[in-house]
Amino acid sequence: VEAEKTALESRKAELESALEGAMNFSAED
Incomplete structure (x- = not known):
């Protein structure tokens, strides 16, 4: 379980x- 977490x-x-x-990519446009 720990590994999955x-x-x-x-x-x-x-x-x-x-x-x-x-978001940064679209903000640069």
Whole structure:
């Protein structure tokens, strides 16, 4: 269970950083 929790957290962090990048990209336009 602990490993799954860690995997979910790292994936969530990846999604958040990807979302930030997308927002920054569209804001530059």
